[in-house]
Amino acid sequence: MKNRYYLTMAVLLIATISITAQRHQSRNKYNNTDKCRTSAPWFDNMSDEQKETLKAERTNYLMDIQGDKNKLGELFAKKTTLETSEPIDNKALSKVIEEINKIKTSLDKKHVRHQQAIKAQLNDEQVLAFDNKINKRKGHKGNQGMKGQAQHPGIRQMKRKGQGQKGQGYHGGRGNNERAMLSDALKEQFKTAHFELMKEQQPLNNQLNELKAQLKTLTSGKSIDLKKVDKNIDQQAELKLKIAKLKNEHQQELRSELSDEQKLIFDKHKINKHHQRRM
Numbered sequence: 001m002k003n004r005y006y007l008t009m010a011v012l013l014i015a016t017i018s019i020t021a022q023r024h025q026s027r028n029k030y031n032n033t034d035k036c037r038t039s040a041p042w043f044d045n046m047s048d049e050q051k052e053t054l055k056a057e058r059t060n061y062l063m064d065i066q067g068d069k070n071k072l073g074e075l076f077a078k079k080t081t082l083e084t085s086e087p088i089d090n091k092a093l094s095k096v097i098e099e100i101n102k103i104k105t106s107l108d109k110k111h112v113r114h115q116q117a118i119k120a121q122l123n124d125e126q127v128l129a130f131d132n133k134i135n136k137r138k139g140h141k142g143n144q145g146m147k148g149q150a151q152h153p154g155i156r157q158m159k160r161k162g163q164g165q166k167g168q169g170y171h172g173g174r175g176n177n178e179r180a181m182l183s184d185a186l187k188e189q190f191k192t193a194h195f196e197l198m199k200e201q202q203p204l205n206n207q208l209n210e211l212k213a214q215l216k217t218l219t220s221g222k223s224i225d226l227k228k229v230d231k232n233i234d235q236q237a238e239l240k241l242k243i244a245k246l247k248n249e250h251q252q253e254l255r256s257e258l259s260d261e262q263k264l265i266f267d268k269h270k271i272n273k274h275h276q277r278r279m
Contacts, residue, residue, distance in 0.1 A: 001107035046126070051119050061114040068103050068110075075100045088252065097244050105237040112219055112229055119222050131220050145160045197250045201243055 046054075073095055082093040113135070119127045213231050218224060258266060 009156055018230075039121075046122075052122050054118060057121075058116070061110070061117075064105055065110055068107050072100065072103050072107075075103070081148045081224050083248075090252075093248065094245065097248060098241065099246065101237055101241040104240070105233060108233050108236075109230055111144075112233070113226075115219065116222070116224060122222075135216055135220075193250075193254070197246070201246055204239050204243050204246075208236060208243075211239070 079096045079100065080094065082089055082096060115130075119130060122130060209234055215229065215236070218229050218232060255263060255266060
């Protein structure tokens with residue numbers, strides 16, 4: 001019974017980190033162009049006419065993607081419902097994951113077009129600064145992703161929680177206790193499970209990183225080939241869908257080993273995380 005409880009806590013930590021990282025990345029991605037634009041030094045050197053044009057473009061873009069973002073929120077909620085229902089309808093869950101992927105792909109394409117609409121209002125020097133800013137930010141995210149593969153996420157999360165941050169994370173300041181609950185054997189068990197997933201996922205990640213690097217080149221400058229850009233984004237979407245389904249399958253396999261009581265704890269925590277992200 002004790003080992004079952006440890007298993008619940010470890011599965012919770014793995015799933016929470018994975019889901020939270022994906023949601024935060026998705027939520028921030030489609031709004032960061034405006035942050036880049038208004039915080040860049042060259043923005044202050046723009047004419048009033050340029051600034052007004054970009055404000056209008058920003059408004060049009062945000063209005064255009066609002067429906068997609070709302071739908072995305074609904075689908076994430078539906079996904080949570082399906083993941084916490086018994087028995088789990090894997091066919092319906094797979095369909096929702098595909099719909100989420102489809103909307104994200106549409107948002108990615110709109111995001112590129114929004115960036116090009118901005119660059120159309122800039123001179124060559126400003127375009128260069130804009131592209132450099134975008135590429136630096138993408139590179140920083142890529143480095144964070146590589147760091148995340150170096151250590152088992154459940155253990156990494158427990159270490160963070162054990163550093164005196166009371167009232168934060170799962171069950172507030174109980175990080176030290178949760179870390180102590182996991183025996184060395186259980187830590188190794190979940191390290192193995194995590195690295196098995198990473199081994200399966202690594203070839204897909206490599207292909208995805210190559211496509212992302214190509215997209216940087218394809219979207220640099222004012223004049224770009226949108227057909228090639230869209231093809232690249234579609235190829236990325238196929239890989240992202242495979243990765244999402246692989247992660248979901250892995251999570252469901254871990255969840256299937258829990259007792260009914262443990263599943264309730266697991267599902268309640270997942271639902272609470274979803275509500276926090278929506279606030």
